[in-house]
Amino acid sequence: MNNYDIAVVGAGAAGLMTAIQAGRLGLKVLLLDGRDKIGAKILMSGGTRCNVTNREVSEKDFETGAPHTVRAALKAFTPEQTIAFFSEIGVELKLEPTGKYFPVTDSAQTVLDALVAEARRAGVELLTPHKIQHITCDEKVFTLFSDSPGGAGGAASRFAAKTVVLTTGGLSFPTTGSDGTGYKIAQSFGHTLVPTTASLTPLTTADSVWRSLSGITVPIRLSLWVGGKKEHSVEGSFLFTHFGYSGPAALDISRHWIRADKSKGVRLEASFFPTVTEEEIAHQLMAATGQEGNRTVRAWADRGGLPARLTEAILYKADIDSGKYLAYLKKEERARLLAALCRAELPVNGDMGYAKAEVTAGGVNLDEVHRTTLESKLRPGLFFAGEIVDVDGRIGGFNFQWAWSSGTVAARSAAKAVC
Ligand SMILES: Cc1cc2nc3c(=O)[nH]c(=O)nc-3n(C[C@H](O)[C@H](O)[C@H](O)COP(=O)(O)OP(=O)(O)OC[C@H]3O[C@@H](n4cnc5c(N)ncnc54)[C@H](O)[C@@H]3O)c2cc1C
Structure with a gap:
């Protein structure tokens, strides 16, 4: 089994950002997704234009049991840094009168293509389709079990990593791949969930x-x-x-x-x-x-x-x-x-319901996650980013900003943990 510094489970907005930032920090990064084609939610977002962020974002734009955690992440990676990041990877954003930022191309595909290309440049190994069913941890090494064959004699694939970031999303729009498996994995490490419901539906x-x-x-x-x-x-x-x-x-x-x-x-x-x-x-x-x-x-x-x-x-x-x-x-x-x-x-x-919901309200309880690192308080080396946790924003680019900010924080924290 190849031993990675960090395995990122779920290649949506949060997972791609986590993987890119970790790769840029020199980590050996594995990015896994259960779907063959990744980024479905990015492609459908903002009426296929992708509302990447907003002119002003604060913890007040979110519903969460842990506003201080959201504030810390938004401070660590701000909307201004998001705009600069996208410019760096070739996606210029334009501000609309509503305060929303969209790519100048008005195409969500531009955003996804740039993120995937940057992940490659950062040395990220992206493997699909690999739906992770469960994860174990032994002597500081996580083993991830995928439902796709790949092992000897057609056995299920396994991956080993020093740290894991769960970016599996919530339950919204399950046809895009987020079906709640990530919650079960979090629960297997003792995490509890703030009860979930559909939001923005x-x-x-x-x-x-x-x-x-x-x-x-x-x-x-x-x-x-x-x-x-x-x-x-x-x-x-x-x-x-x-x-x-x-x-x-x-x-x-x-x-x-x-x-x-x-x-x-x-x-x-x-x-x-x-x-x-x-x-x-x-x-x-x-x-x-x-x-x-x-x-x-x-x-x-x-x-x-x-x-x-x-x-x-x-x-x-x-x-x-x-x-x-x-x-x-x-x-x-x-x-x-x-x-x-x-x-x-x-x-x-x-x-x-969830079938048409843009996000999930509720999720992994942030009382069990360190405020500034997004590392689990229950299982060192396990991190969270994106919609999987108890944070949901209103319409306007806030949910993606949470994905970019929390992904960056999780990547930086995982890098520190590895070093
Ligand atoms: C129609 C629509 C329009 C939207 N428009 C906007 C917008 O314009 N602006 C905005 O800010 N927000 C928007 N949102 C919300 C935004 O898309 C989400 O907040 C964001 O995508 C969440 O990112 P995520 O990476 O946490 O989760 P997701 O994007 O859901 O990604 C999770 C990924 O994990 C994978 N996965 C799940 N379980 C496993 C597993 N066990 N193993 C491996 N992989 C797994 C899934 O296949 C998926 O690729 C929109 C959402 C929808 C549905």
Whole structure:
């Protein structure tokens, strides 16, 4: 068996970064992946454009039980260093007005190709398909057991390494190769999991009016009410679909909806004018009722810039005849209209689960992992990076930044452990 300094299990974003950084530090690196073709998530990311990072990233952009660990990793490898790293390997990034960075080519393939080429340059040995089923550790040597034959007489392949970094991802989009095996391996070393759920996944509804708006995208503010208390609020782009709700705002709130205690009563509410307060809209409506009484409600609502089909749906929900003149609107109708514009009920009856989730919430408990090295407190020589641990970010390049930062930290720490 070839003896490596470091075996990196999983060649997604975190694994590629870990392997590259370890290779650059002169380590003998083995990078394994269960899939023949690696990088599926990178290729599908950001609508195949790959949102690599964000202008500003802090631990506040993540949900985690260990914000100090996230802060330490982001400090060790910052978004600025990420941009410089990609430039160095031939991927220039451009900043978009939303704060998101994409490759100038608008192609995720550019990102994957550059990472794979850099891994080769750094001397990384990439072997696929090798799905690691379990790992043992004996006298400071880890043995990794793959389900692919390679040993004598068709026996399963084995690899030996001084350190191991688990970068197997979570449970999101399992067709890309992340199916939770990494969790089982972590658990075999005594690690516990913060319970996992899908995150950044579309929400579903049975509401035929909202579903009929499939294809419409609008800016929105979504508020999640749990037990009569507003617990979360997000602003962003929102997409009506034939099954329910998607787009960044719906994806961002999904984690909170999924993890909310449904027995307390959970409601999702929308304001279709996220940048204007309800009081201002109420004021405008009152003023228009007095000064433009011969306008129809539809004409007034249209001025707000909402798509006509959405305006009709909102008026339908408010039970107001869209052809009614403003002058004839009763007080209770104005109240209903206001509520439908600023506090519209978006019923949710489920979510699209891991199958369509961009990330996994929960994962390996970071209380059991050293804050600045990402080394296991339970098994020296074992490290973690990427989605496998209890860290998930919102939409905007944050999840990749976590992969780049945590991968770099794990590589540097493994190098120190080897030396
Ligand atoms: C549709 C979609 C769009 C996204 N867009 C963005 C975006 O634009 N910006 C952003 O920041 N984030 C985005 N994300 C999230 C981002 O892709 C993830 O946060 C990131 O890929 C996680 O990287 P990872 O390396 O930890 O895990 P993964 O990318 O899941 O990689 C894990 C790898 O480990 C391998 N593996 C698993 N188990 C084993 C095993 N036992 N043995 C060997 N190999 C194994 C898998 O085959 C896989 O290749 C998106 C996700 C999806 C699904």
